[in-house]
Amino acid sequence: MSKRYIGQRIKRNEDPALLTGQALFTDDVHLPGMLHVAFVRSDYAHGRIRSIDASYAREMPGVVAVYTAADLGAYWRPGPPLVSPPPVKGAIFNARTQVPLAKDKVRHVGEAIVMIVAESRYIAEDAVEQVFVDIEALPAVVDLEKALAPDAILIHEDLDSNLAAYIFQQKGDYESARAQADVVIKRRLYYDHGIAAAMENRGIVATWDAKTQRLTMWDTTQAPVVIRNGMAAMLGLSESQVRVIAPFIGGGFGPKIMMFYPEEVLLPWASMQLQRPIKWIEDRRENFFATTHERDQIHWAEIALTKEGRVLGFKDEFIHDTGAYDPYGLTVPINSQCTLLGCYDVPNYASEFKVVFTNKTLVTPYRGAGRQHGVFVMERMLDIAARQLGIDRAEIRRRNFIPPDKFPYNNELIYQDFVPLVYDSGNYEPALDKALEMIGYEQFISEEQPRLRAEGRHVGIGVVTYVEGTGIGPYEGARVQVESTGKVNVSTGIGTQGQGHFTSFAQVVADQLGVSPRDVHLVTGDTDQFHWGTGTFASRGAVVAGNAINAAAAAVRRKILAMASRELEAPEEDLELVDGVVRDKKNPEFAIALKDLAAKANPLRGAVRPGTEPGLEATDYFGPERGVTANGVHAMILEVDPETAMIKILKYVAVHDCGTVLNPLIVDGQVQGGIAQGIGNAFYEKIVYDDNGQLLTASFMDYLLPTSMEVPSLDIGHETTPSPLNPLGTKGTGEAGAIPVGPLFAQAVEDALAEYDLEVLEIPLSPNRLFELLQSKNKDA
Amino acid sequence: MKPPPFAYHAPTTLDEALQLMAEHGYGAKVLAGGQSLIATMNFRLAAPAVLIDLNKIPELSIIQPTAEGGALVGAMTRHVQVEQSELIARTAPLLHATMPHIAHPQIRNRGTFGGSIAHADPAAELPAFLRAVRGQVLAQSRRGQRWIDADDFFIGLFSTALEPDEIVTAVRLPAMPARSGWSMQELSRRHGDFALVAVEALLTLDADGACDDVRLAFCGVGEGPVLATAAAAVLQGQRPTAEVIEAAAAIAASDDVDPHSDVHATSAYRRHLVDVLAKRALTAACARAAGEEV
Known part of the structure; x- marks a missing residue:
């Protein structure tokens, strides 16, 4: 199989229909x-x-x-x-x-x-x-902590309390790590993820x-x-x-x-x-x-370090709001718990959480699905430690990275796919170096920031890292068929909501079968066409469905080669699939078109050999033993007007590693979209309930999504550390962009307002909230 | 989010519209650009029995110079027309500077000048602008017509001095006084949102360089556009030094406004922004009045 189309920045097959209003959405059904x-x-x-x-x-x-x-x-x-x-x-x-x-x-x-x-x-x-x-x-149960008070009114009266769940997980021995630490830092952190x-x-x-x-x-x-x-x-x-x-x-x-x-x-x-x-x-x-929300968690975190900034251990307790019911189980808090350790080699970890019922809309995963909360807690604690220990923020991260020779790296915790969280592969330092270079970290800190500060401007820089467990099982499947027109039909059961599946999957098939991606027609989300599969979630489309489609296309390729070998009387190893034909590599004039092969594979008369399947068609499946781990680094330069508490993002870079990239244009779009949602989460969007459980932000006048005016141009870089766990080497990318933006904002804001000595322990921020934080410092002074 | 049933009329002349207003009065709502009304109806927060659509009356969509050197803006003139009008840029630079702050281009393409004035949203920019420049509103009905000063027109939350049978048909903007300077400052959560706080400032410097006739109008901080009279009194007859401007801004924040709290901003934050924006606006307006580039 050649890699002619995989990795190419080709425009999307689905866009002409979408952009001209021809695509069918549910409301178009009359x-x-x-x-x-x-x-x-x-x-x-x-x-x-x-x-x-x-x-x-x-x-x-x-x-x-x-x-x-x-x-x-x-x-x-x-x-x-x-x-x-x-x-x-x-x-x-x-x-x-x-x-x-x-x-x-x-x-x-x-x-x-x-x-x-x-x-x-x-x-x-x-x-x-x-x-x-x-x-x-x-009375409405709204506040997370009060939900567990002994006198709290019960939402489900057959239960003894509003406790929906409790989980404790650990690796190593946190208490002994703490005993050896030079520094132990404790904080209460609050992260609210909107809708x-x-x-x-x-x-x-x-x-x-x-x-x-x-x-x-x-x-x-x-x-x-x-x-x-x-x-x-x-x-x-x-x-x-x-x-x-x-x-x-x-x-x-x-x-x-x-x-x-x-x-x-x-x-x-x-x-x-x-x-x-x-x-x-x-x-x-x-x-x-x-429609379900994601919402808030309150964390009580404790980090134990050496004076050189090496993390010896981390302890975390948190409360998670699941809303009125909990059909989606514990996916969100488990993600928070398991993603907290991030890119870092932390030998000792103890984490427990309580999930509470509240009188609010149900909580289920939303892009990032609890990972944001965990990343926020770890990244903030590292920033506080860096400040306390006098270590550069990028450097403290570098010192704690899991080294490349430690993969696969077992974090031992049970993840959302019910197996221990093992990072399949990763190489974190090059991504950090690239991001620092792209943002101009050294130069900003040594030259630009002092110069701008001397002019009275308040500019700050932030740099954060994250991992994302992606591409979990159980499985997806696909059927691939070469028609007698020469076009290729692909059906899969995974749904699609704008991720570019019609293109990236077509690229995979195109490389297997030597056709143009424009000639690959994908049907996804019609159970009459394909009725096996679980769905699009957990950044798993390219990993699980992508590899299923690759497997089915490879099976069709084998059929094509076997049949063409007979037709052309040439050994299979001498044949190649190029531009819709199978041909002899040495004598390209000995060739047969795929459409002719497809017609011959489905004869209308005559006898076929016993055991023959008609057509150039195959169905196959892919089920990974466990998920694969993508990672990245985001960096940002931001300016704050301390008089008004308004902010402006001056520069934003993201370096992302999702293994083999099927289509960089699509991955860039995914990362950009994620960052836009992350920016909304960090500074604009906020779900507000009053004490009676009334939602005060139930329109776009009050629930503020960032627009193109608030989202800056982004510079996106790629690192490629292919996953060893699937033939394409892909890792998921759908949620990545959204995950680390909160702690990045917090860090950059703190840096911009360094003279105020703020500590930002919550997301979302807003001008009003920044004003309050600044006021509290003014009062202190 | 569908509105309840309503009757719909689309008159093609002003006379016809005034006749319909006379017939339906309280039960009727005038449909101009619909950028607030339609949303309110779809939320079922408003349920007018009758809609009288002014969009088919061409004579309400005009921008004309007045004999006094100001401008007359027809009620159905779209925001985008005001924004792009050379006459407005020349005769009403404060309005020209205000227009880009009104929502987004899509909304400015539909929304109307008179609609925004008649709707009297306390967070909207145009009512504050109209108070700052001492504009006048032309109200017409079958009974006749009258000019209402902006200071008398806005009487409270979404309420105006209009009688039930009256329609706003035009707005008159006076010429800029000699030796005057202006400034518009706004802070909103996102570009195009209603202001958390915005200020429209217009003032004159007399021959000695002392402030005269300071008009400082805020939106977002009261039940309507708020004229900062206490702050103006501090400045009146004073040379606008940094200290005087600071004192006036502080008085504006403490005495002139009584901001509410909502999910976007507390009263304390809005009050603080009044101080900051008043300072910025007065500084810029004084500089302009003194002939400096701003």
């Missing part, structure tokens, strides 16, 4: 006779439902059906736990999963109580206003066809195969009776792999009840309440 849905949602964070009076709504012209929990009958049941807890000794996990429609009790603002089905969305929303739900308000706010909200169209006895569902999901199988089970259908299509999706970022959302459970059922197509498109306000 079916004759289609009904529309709106939900009555809870205005209370916590309360008991006394009664529901939907009689006015039921009688409104254009209203077709009104469903409460009682109307669902036996179909009403809590959702299945999506991710079980990891096998850690002593673990506590109380699974309490979301319900289709609230019955008896509401547990967060925006929880669905009544489903209205009407001839139009307008009518459905008018009817929502005519449903009267009498709720006895209960994904994908450009496209969620949406579902479901239609039951009585004549074919089949259900078709368009769904903005990252995991169409799992949705299909689950829907079949819930509805009592066979899996082959359900077709789930995840068409183009305007951003997933994690929340679109929550399964099952109440709306996903209800729409197909209602379509069968009413025998009509039915559509629900989440509006932006609903998205803030009803």
Whole structure:
């Protein structure tokens, strides 16, 4: 196999359709006779439902059906736990999963109580206003620490407390490391990660066809195969009776792999009840309440070092907010716990966390999925240690890097894929060196910063590192087929939400089969085309589906070579696949086109040899034994106006190592998009709940996403340390950009305001919060 | 996020629009650029029974010089037209400097000058601008027409001196006084957001270089555009030294404004920004009035 296309910066196959508005999104599905849905949602964070009076709504012209929990009958049941807890000794996990429609009790603002089905969305929303739900308000559990107080009101009354889970993991012996340390530093840190706010909200169209006895569902999901199988089970259908299509999706970022959302459970059922197509498109306000969040953790961290800055041990205790239910298990806090150690060779680590239920929207992974929280804690503690020990910030990181000869490196903790976290490969120092060079670290610190400070400007530099465990199992699969047109069809079960799969996967196939990536047509997210797979999450597309597609394409390549060898009467080793033909390397005129081979492989008459499979087609799978570890370094120069507390990013560089790069254009885009979300997380976005559990930031007027005006031009560099764990050598990249931006901001802000001697122990910041930090220093002085 | 039902009228003449206003009055809302109203309706925070759409009345979309050397801006003139108007750049440089701060180009393409004035959002720039320059609002109804001074027009949170049957049809901007200087300063969370605090400053220096007629108007810090009269009193008749400007800015922050707290900024932070921005605006305006390049 040649590497003609892998690694090339080629433009995306999918972009012409996307850019000209021709791509199909769920809301583009219009079916004759289609009904529309709106939900009555809870205005209370916590309360008991006394009664529901939907009689006015039921009688409104254009209203077709009104469903409460009682109307669902036996179909009403809590959702299945999506991710079980990891096998850690002593673990506590109380699974309490979301319900289709609230019955008896509401547990967060925006929880669905009544489903209205009407001839139009307008009518459905008018009817929502005519449903009267009498709720006895209960005190809301909002604060993480208070959630565990002995007198806290219980969100799930069958439990003894609001504790959802507890995990303790360790490696080495922290206490003895602490005893040997020259310096021990303790801090309380707070990290709040906002919401994904994908450009496209969620949406579902479901239609039951009585004549074919089949259900078709368009769904903005990252995991169409799992949705299909689950829907079949819930509805009592066979899996082959359900077709789930995840068409183009305007951003997933994690929340679109929550399964099952109440709306996903209800729409197909209602379509069968009413025998009509039915559509629900989440509006932006609903998205803030009803699509899962990521949110805050409070950490109490302790780092033990030698006076040379070598980390001997780290201890961390934290509380994690899971919201009202915990169907996604412990993926987010486990990621925080396991990612904290980062690029560093830390021999002793003790970490425990408590997960608490609160009266807020559910927490499930969002780009980074808890890794941010861990990276923030470690990077901040290193900065504080560097300052205390008088060591340069880049240098303290360099001194603690895992050396390249220590890979595979076992961190011993059980990771989100339930196996010990072993870093497959990595080479951290070159990435650091490259980032320092790109940002001009030495020159900035020795010349530029003193000069600008003398002019009265407040400029600071930051540099942080991270690792990201990516590309976890269990598996993905693909079918690759060379058509008699010479075009290549690829189907896979992984979903796609803008990652460029139609191009990067085509590049892999193109290299195996000697065709142009433009001639490779990918179908992903249609269960009628391929019904094995788990979904797009955990930065696993290029690793798991990429290698599955590579394996299937390699199998087709073997078929092609065997057949061409017979046709051309030449040994396989003499043949090459180039430009859509198989030819003899020495005598290129001895050639046969792939399309002709494909036609011959599917004869209409005559006998074939026993055991022959028709066509040039193969299906194969890839299941990694464990995940692969990507890494990177980000650096930034930032200016603060201490009078107004406003900031300006002057320069931003990112060096990223995701092993073999399939398409650098796409990887750059992933890193850039991640950084944009990271910048939002660090300085603009903030989910604010009041003491009653009311969400105060439920529109884009109050929840501030960074725009192109706030995100600077980025310089992106690549290092390439291929993974030994998969044939392509790829590592995941989808989440990377978003992970280290918080601690980078904090460090650069501290440096810019060095004269104020601030310590930034929280994210997100904002001008207001910076003002308060500056004021507290003014008061101290 | 769909609005409740409403009746819709799209008159093609002002007379027709005024007739509809006379008929529907309180139940009606005027649709101009729709950049606030439509969102409010989709959130079901507003549910007008009748919408009267002014977009098909061409005579409301004008920018004209006045005999006094100022400008007359029709209510349906889009922000982008004001932003790009040479007449405005020449006769109303403070307005010219203000326009790029109003939201984003997409919104300025639709949003209207009169719509922003009539909506009277306390965080919006144009009401503060209009107070700073002593602009006047033309209100018309079937009963007749009247000019309302900006100081009398804005009476509270999203409320104005308009009667239910009146429409804002134009705004009159006076000429810049001789020896005057101006400055507009704004801080917002993101480019294009409503201001956390913004200030519109216009002042004159007399022959001795002392301040006269200082107009300092803030948005984002009260129930409407706030005119800093206490700060102006500190400056009146004084030569604008750094100390005087500092004292005036401090008075603006302590006496003239009563900012609210919200998820973006506490009252204390807004008050602090009033001080900082007042200082910057007064310094720049005085420099301009003294003929310096700013």
